[in-house]
Amino acid sequence: MSEEKFSKPLIYMLIGSAVILALSLGVRHAFGLYLVPMSHEFGWGHNVFSLAIAMQNLIWGTVQPITGAFADKYGSKIVVATGGVLYCLGLILMAMSSTGLLLNLSAGLILGLALSATSFPVLLSAVGRAAHPSKRSMAMGIASAAGSFGQFIMLPTTLLLLQNVGWKGALIVSAILIALLVPLAWTLKAPMYVESQASTQQKQNLTFRQILMIAKKHKPFWFLSLGFFVCGFQVVFIGIHLPGYLIDHGFNATTGTIFLALVGLFNIIGTYGAGWLGGKYSKPHLLMGLYGLRGIAIIAFLLFPLTTFSVYAFGIVMGLLWLSTVPLTNGIVANMFGVKYLTMLSGIVFFTHQIGSFLGGWLGGLNHDITGNYDAVWMISIALSLLGVLVHFFVNEKAVVHD
Known part of the structure; x- marks a missing residue:
């Protein structure tokens, strides 16, 4: 049997998805750089900014299944375009935020809604629907890697903007870049790949309510969701609080920025590699290895003397493991239930990820304000691995076969 290749419409969709994810996630991953300057200007504790970002992640996760259902019914391009408009609005309002209430409205509520429409669950599901099953994991890995490239580019760019035009100017420039998401949304128009197997066709004919009831009773689906909770807790805690942790230990803001940029750079390798491996080996076994290696990396980072070398080495290792879980987790959902309702079902799994993100972001700031350090949350991160x-x-x- 000849090996299936990417169709031209899928290639165009991959390019569009790559740029959308690079912009959306690149800007989002740089939010941790705003914690210190905004907190200093307004005299906030770390908890104020942390709570807004935690709320962002919780709202993002809560509405993700609903956003996913809209994308499944009306198409990804409408959802992404709407999310792009909200994203611009949220960044502009964030630049005007001088109180915790305004910060929660902009960075929390509006940006949380925007991210639910412009990030992994919507984009990867669109790619997954258009790809041949044998290439689905790799296609998702390619799109995921693009988000990491955006992180690699946007972090040093944001630092330069912060240093030259201040945090307000940096947010306005970011809003201008995010406006590109609206026209890019119209690249998401590749047709859904239709499988011929009888069992798959049966799944495609299930109603919205039927597929929800099947998912509700399928225990592996909920264990997978619990695993994604771990991912959310760890990446948001480290992504938001590692720059502040390094400043507490005498490093400057540049060190934290380079750390996060290294995470983004090596995550390109990690996510693509995970997508490739997921097409050849057991995805659950790969996920077990990823979470175990994360725990080992965190333990080593805390035990070794904190130096510039150890910080950057930690960034490289965590980058390889950072979002490698995403194409594997979404690939498992597609294999379990098919692709017709993939965005909505991936959104349910992602909701648990965002509960973890909320706790990782908020507890990190709370722990720091109470104790002056992050020790307790580091221990929780290890246990969660x-x-x-x-x-x-x-x-x-x-595959879950409906009787």
Whole structure:
């Protein structure tokens, strides 16, 4: 049998998705750089900014299944274009925020809604629907890697903007870049790949309510969701608070920025590699390995003397493991339930990711304000790595057949 290749419409969709994710996630991953300058200007504790970002992640996750259902019914391009408008509005209002209430409205509510329409669940599901099953994991890995490239580019860019035009100017420039998401949304028009197997066709004919009931009763689906909770907690805690952690230990803002940029750079390799491996090996087993390696990396980072070398080495290792979970997790959902309602079902799994993100972001700031350090949350992150390994013992990616 000849190996399936990417169709031209899928290639165009991959390019569009890549740029959308690079912009959307690149700007979002730089939010941690605003914590110190905004907190200093307004005399906030770290908890104020942390709570707004935590709210962003919680709102993002809460509305993601609803946004996903809209994308499944009306198409991804309408959803992404709407999200792009909200994203611009949220960044402009964030630049005007001088109180915790305004920060929660802009960075929390509006940007949370925007991200639910312009990030992984919507874009990867669109790619997954258009790709041949044998290439689905790799296609998702390629799109995921693009988001990492955006992080690599936007972090040093944001630092330069902060240093030259201040945090307000940096947010306005970011809003101008995000406006490109609206025209780019019209690249998301590749047709859905239709499988011929009888069981798959049966799944495609299930109603919205039927597929929800099947998912509700499928325990591996919920173990997979619990594993994604771990991912959310760890990446948001480290992404938001690592720059502040380094400043507490005498490093400057540039060190934290380079750390996050290295995460973005090596995540390109990690996400593409995970997508490629996911097409050849068991995705649950790969996820077990990823979560276990994260725990080992965090332990090593805390035990070794804190130097510029150790910080950058940690960034490289975490980059390889950072969002490698995303194409694997979304690929498992597609294998379990097919692609017709993939955006909505991936959104449910992503909701648990964002509960973890909320707790990782908020507890990090709360822990710092109460104790002056992040020790307790580091310990929680290590314990959650073990949980991430254990729950994937109970996950399989076999198709769920409706009787």
